[in-house]
Amino acid sequence: MDHFMRVMSVRGDGANPSDLYMSEAPRPETGPGSVLIRTSHAGVNRPDILQRRGLYPPPPGAAPGLGLEVSGWIEAIKPALPPPSSSEAVGQLTFSDDVAWRVGDPVCALxxxxxxxxxxxxxxxxxxxxxxxxxxxxxxxxxEAALTVYANLIEHGGLQPGETVLVHGGNSGIGAMTIQMGKAWGAKVIATARGTDKCEFAKSLGADLVIDTATEEDFVAAVKGAGGADVVLDIVAGDYVAKNLLCLNMKGRMVQVGTGRSPVVELDLRRVMQKQAVITGSMLRPRSSDEKARLTAKVHEKVWPLIEAGRINPVLAETFAFEDAAKAHAWMDESHCGKVVLKI
Ligand SMILES: NC(=O)c1ccc[n+]([C@@H]2O[C@H](COP(=O)([O-])OP(=O)(O)OC[C@H]3O[C@@H](n4cnc5c(N)ncnc54)[C@H](OP(=O)(O)O)[C@@H]3O)[C@@H](O)[C@H]2O)c1
Incomplete structure (x- = not known):
């Protein structure tokens, strides 16, 4: 049984957290240029809940199981094959190529x-x-949060120091990272969240203004009163999108990262033209391995120093035992602030 491992699987339609169950599977094969990690902890994210329910199928070629981020120790390394020619190697060097990883090293990874x-x-x-x-x-x-937020806030959103970010769901994993990365980037951050506890959490992370959308569903007046937003990072969508556009300053960027409310929206496109606005967004998981390698190297270069300097801090709220993954999913579905992980 040495080459088998415990994995968390989904039975039936996965509609409920209780549809998660522990099973066994062969250890994954490592191809050239990859490592086998012995998992210490696995992050739990909203996309896992969507995948469990059949609403976010793994992209082609991806491992089919749940779980998009881990920490652990390197168990085995299979070095990359040498490139076919030196000219093809140009531009392929990444941070990780330069680091001499060794068996036993502690790591984290998407x-x-x-x-x-x-x-x-x-x-x-x-x-x-x-x-x-x-x-x-x-x-x-x-x-997951560091790469998603860097890609969307900094790369797609083009956030500049001195600009203002509006982020919805400031209590979420993505929202909490956006508040911290936005502040560390030298921006002013306006966050929304539903309820006093979630708003206090967003404030504790450094948000300059927090709007409680449980009591003030129309956040537009408050955002405009605070000078408007240059970048909006939105995970809610639905009717929030038209409101985001109203909040946007000239040449502002609206970045869609999730669609918690509805992916289908109605917009007055004249406002996009008037404001020379950019509407964009992205998904992390379907990106190619090369693209994720590029992003990982960028995040290591630009975000890790902010983390090491204590300007981006952990927002881990709960740790559940591996066998209690169903409880972790139920926790995500309940009111929560910050992140949750499984101790594997
Ligand atoms: N594009 C990407 O690459 C990428 C990567 C990772 C995550 N995501 C997306 O980012 C979002 C956040 O992920 P997460 O792991 O941080 O999840 P999370 O911690 O569960 O947070 C979800 C957030 O969305 C808010 N929300 C959900 N439905 C809402 C609604 N109808 N109206 C207002 N607020 C609503 C929640 O507010 P309450 O707490 O008040 O319910 C909470 O703040 C998810 O939509 C996820 O799919 C995208």
């Missing part, structure tokens, strides 16, 4: 699926070191 398991295979270029002072549990809660 994985393309299968994080809820005792072992997971990961592209060498997707490994990140555990930030100084962060526990293995905290580190498992970091890659």
């Amino acid at each position: 994985v393309n699926g299968g994080g809820y398991a005792e072992y997971v295979a990961v592209d060498l270029r997707h490994l990140l070191p555990i930030p100084a002072g962060w526990s293995m549990a905290q580190a498992a809660s970091l890659p």
Whole structure:
């Protein structure tokens, strides 16, 4: 049984957290240029809930299991094959290529699926070191939010120091990272959240203004009163999108990262033209391995120093035992602030 491992699987239609059950599977194969990680902790994210319910199928080629981020220790390394010619190697060097990873090293990583398991295979270029002072549990809660927010807030959103960010769901994993990264980037941050506790949490992370959308559903007046937004990072969508556009300053950018309310929206496009606005968005999981390697290297270069300097801190709220993954999913569905991980 040595080459088998425990994995969390989904039975039936996965409609309920109780549809998660522990099973066994062979350890994943590691191809050239990848490592086998012995998982310490696995981050739990909203996309896992959607995948469990059949609403977010894994992209082609991805590991089919649940779990998009882990921390753990390198169990085995399979070096990359040498490039066919030196000219093809140009531009392919990444941070991770330069680091001499060794068996036993503690790491964290974005994985393309299968994080809820005792072992997971990961592209060498997707490994990140555990930030100084962060526990293995905290580190498992970091890659998905750090990469998603860097890609969308900084790259797609083009956030500049001195600009203003509006982020919805300031209590969420993505929202909490946006508040912290936005502040560390030198921006002013306006957050929304539903209810006093969630608003206090967003404020504690450094948000300059927090709007309680449980009592003030129309956040537009408050945002405009605070000078408007240059970048909106939105996970809610639905009727929020037209409101986001009203909040936007000239040449502002609206970045869609989730569609908690509804993916279908109605917009007055004249406002897009008037404001020379950009509407964009992206998904992390379907990106190619090369693209994730590029993003990982960027996040290591630009975000890890902010983490090491204590300007981006862990927001880990709960740790559940591996066998209690159903409880972790139920926790996500309840009112929560910050992140949750499984101790594998
Ligand atoms: N594009 C990407 O690459 C990418 C990557 C990771 C995550 N995501 C998306 O980002 C979002 C957040 O993920 P997460 O893991 O941080 O999840 P999370 O911690 O569960 O947060 C979900 C957030 O969305 C808010 N929300 C949901 N439905 C809402 C509604 N109808 N009206 C107002 N607020 C609503 C929740 O507010 P309450 O707490 O008040 O319910 C909460 O703040 C999800 O939509 C996820 O799919 C996208």
